[in-house]
Amino acid sequence: MNRIARIAAGATGAVALLAAPVPAFAAASTTATTTVTTCGWSGLQAGLSTKVCADVTGDSVVIYGQIGMAGPPSPGTPWPPAPKELLTRLSADVTGGNSLGAVNGRTVFQISTVRVDGPTATVPCGSTVHASFSVEALGWGPSPVTVDVPVGC
Incomplete structure (x- = not known):
């Protein structure tokens, strides 16, 4: 088979593939609900950066906090820094409504960003969740960070 015949056969195959019907599962995947992640402003505290976030998928809300380094270490600071044992509190409620729950815990932070999982709940469409x-x-007390997230569905 010469080169031109191979190109023509390849083009014919490509046309046949493009003309084939789309499988049914492709239509089902386009109707999947999208997850929207919203995070509040970061708070700075004792060399740490904290923030609270919410993942909203339809009427389902997942709340979590994040702890990370506030920035590069100051010159002369020992590296790696000593681990810090932290007490965490994460809570959420529907504005003007019920509590979605609270999670109190301990975590050890050294260098890598830590995720602290909180309440997961189904909330009414059109409501706002406050976390x-x-x-x-x-040696240092809490300095809460917050976020308000609309649940549009």
């Missing part, structure tokens, strides 16, 4: 996340340790 709060705070971190404290021996």
Whole structure:
């Protein structure tokens, strides 16, 4: 088979593939609900950066907090920094409505960003979820960060 015949055969095959019907599962995947992630402003505290986020998928809400480094270490700071044992509190509620729950815990932070999982709930469409996340340790108290997230469905 010469080169021109191979190109023609390849083009004919490509046309046949493009003209084939689309499988039924492709239509089902386009109707999937999208997850929207919203995070509040970061808070700075004792060299740490904290923030609270919410993932909203339809009427389902997942709340979580994040703890990370506030920035590069100051010159002369020992590296890696010593691990810090932190007390965490993460809570959420529907504005003007019920509490979605609270999670209190302990976590050890050294360098890598830490995710603290919180309440997961189904909430009424059209409502707003308010979440709060705070971190404290021996020698320094909590400095909460918040986020308000609309649940549009």
